[in-house]
Amino acid sequence: MGVLSELEPKEVFRYFEEICSIPHPSYKEEKLSDYCVKFAKEHNLSVFQDELKNVIIIKEATEGYEGEPPIVIQGHLDMVCEKEADCPIDFETDGLKLAIEGDYITAQGTTLGGDDGIAVAYALAILASDAISHPRLEVIFTVSEEVGMEGASGIDVSMIKGRKLLNIDSEEEGYMLTSCAGGRSVECELFVSWEEKKGVVVDISVSGLLGGHSGVEIDKGRANSNILLARALMDIGKIAEYDIISMSGGSKDNAIPRKSEAKILVESGDVSKVLAQIEAVAKKAAAEYSTSDPGICIQAETEGEQTVFVLTRETAEKAVLLITLLPNGIQRMSADIEGLVETSLNLGVLKLSREALSLRYAVRSSVGTAKEHLTDKLEALVAYMGGKIKISGDYPAWEYRKDSALREDMVRIYREMYQKEPVIQAIHAGLECGILAGKLDGLDAVSIGPDMVGVHTTEEKLSISSTRRVWEYILEVLKCK
């Protein structure tokens, strides 16, 4: 007897319990993928499994739905594997130990993988049923969502006819996700030249910033340590001559940098006024960011007189100008969804090597043309200064559709079932729907899911009553003509 066998809807929880008994960490989804293939064959459904272990299962329309447009149901096979220190479970070989606590299902000592096992359970329960009415169903189970969305990136969707996609990977009932940002990494490079000089070395450090994820926290008004560093240098340039020995800051393009450093060379007679100027910059930054980033600390120390290699004045000037003048932060807010950042960029990594100054930006936008234009801006200014840009890791946006038949139907059905309005949401980070929208022209997608708490932690819980309500809701959406 299963732990969940008394729960309703029976089939959904039966499949969920089976999924929890099969190991399925990211990059190790093979067993669960094979289980889905076996399930499809047992139910005489067409099935495709690729080398990555993505699975597509197709079930033809039930009677009376032959003329309706197909619906794509999508979720991911992998789960985040976290466990408590004393938990003996090996995620590659063992199943999870499920328990029921009031309205919640939990896994003892580990993550539950309700994200996104519940999507797989819902889909299998629908595919197995003879009693549910639906148009042609095309079910997509992807791998490696939690690590880099490689499954969605690599999947061949040429057999998919549907353009209505129900993604089941959200964690709050009553919320419908309808858009996410696309993005890319843009590296701006400026070739540099050096000369030898003698003077007093001054170390400048910018630290104590809050930082954050550039897709989630770019709207929090926090400072960027790389940009504050360039500002300090610009201010020093107003009162004294100086040379740049080194500069660095940040480690990932999608993280707002929290710490940056530079070494500069000044004439011994200018040291005290340079230090005073740095103190003045520190005061300005502290005042400007006193609410949004209160821990900012800009400090300077002298190292004494040395002969060192410094950037030529011409390159140093260009470097500081470039960091200062290239855009950063929010570029535009969405006109369609209140509070949503439409386009942004983050100068995540600043590096100065023998050959070049490198500035790495995470560019994001929920509008593809805006992402292109912003990249063009970076390229134009960098090229004007004599440098070049490199683009990598490009992924498309899931753009908000003003006319979405699927969203309109889903909102209406929700209202009829629950006498309240669902919340329409969009996020500035990337999702699988964005990648799939890039492959399925004209895709109309909505992402939903039942209530979950503590996702990606050992506290993860799945609400039983919400799972039942979302199941009933999905059946109404499938039935809708």
Ligand SMILES: [Zn+2]
């Ligand atoms: Zn997920």
